Amino acid sequence: MDRIFNGSSRYALFGLFVVAFVGWSTAAEAYGYKTCGGNKMRYNNQWTNMYISTTSFPAGSSWDARLQNAMWHWNNVKGSTWDFYVGRDTDGTHNRSNGRNEVYLDNGLSGSTLAVTKRRWHCYWAFGWRHGYNETDIGFNNNVSWRLGALDYSDLNDPYSFEGVALHELGHALGLNHEDRWLATMNSYYPNSGPVGHWKAWDPLPDDRQGARFLYPDSTTESDVAGSAFRRTGSGSSSRVASPTQANRGSYVTIQFTFHNMSTARKTFNIGFYLSTNDYISTGDRLLGVNTGAWADPGFSGTFSRTLYIPRGVATGQYWLGFIVDFDDGLSESRESNNYMEMPRAIQIN
Ligand SMILES: [Zn+2]
16 A cells, blocks of 8 residues: 555655555564554544454354454453444455454454454654554454354364454454564464363453553553463463362372462452362362462463362362452452452362
């Protein structure tokens, strides 16, 4: 689009002659956000319309519901004023320079690419830097199989979570790049550090929330800590936390556990570790141990280990180990439902 200048010439321009640098960006980028003349690149309106293809994702379908849920989760990040609005694209076509943000199934994508977000922006100097996103289109690979229900811990391969990938691509749409240094929805690789809590909610993780707050700040606040069954496994990659599948009564076991501080401020809290006869960990289950005085700053996600004693008195059988972040309810949170986290596999106690 338009003319592209090289970096050395842009400062020599006279103000009457505006040279636009309009570029394309796909999913493969550096972490963080794009800049223009040192300024953060974003949608200057702090909102945008996403036109959902009704031929790919019929209005009222589960696809549509999952997409809108992912949009809502970004809109609901406190400390950020960003909003996606829903539009409908009914013509069955898409075009990356028509000024409309389109979301569709793409038959042209192949291989391991699950989805591609194409962003078009402007960045030029005319007595000051002028910059911002103009258009963002999201294509989901129509040649892979998609899961519309909850993630299955026993199989992180296909079918892929449509809502999880949508949340990641929508993060690109509002201006975030990849972040591969720690757990983040904007990790390069599926499952993008996973969902949170027993109900497997796909919600932007702490670092992603900080990114949205940086690009589109507002003064609203959020108090929320969450548990996760995922851990970082390398640059931009993640998988399930480790936990044993068998143990004897009267022995010690070690599990990994991850918590996220989704809040806009530092939080201090206690964590309870439990043994449950089902995969829903509750304060009614057998308490095996407590970590007191855990704390985390905004943006923090971390994975830790905890050794627990399996009492001699429990009956043999199948159990789940798990934990509850802020189990004693010291924090007043916007979401309590993401604090309960079982290990991503059962344990047989003999
Ligand atoms: Zn990406």
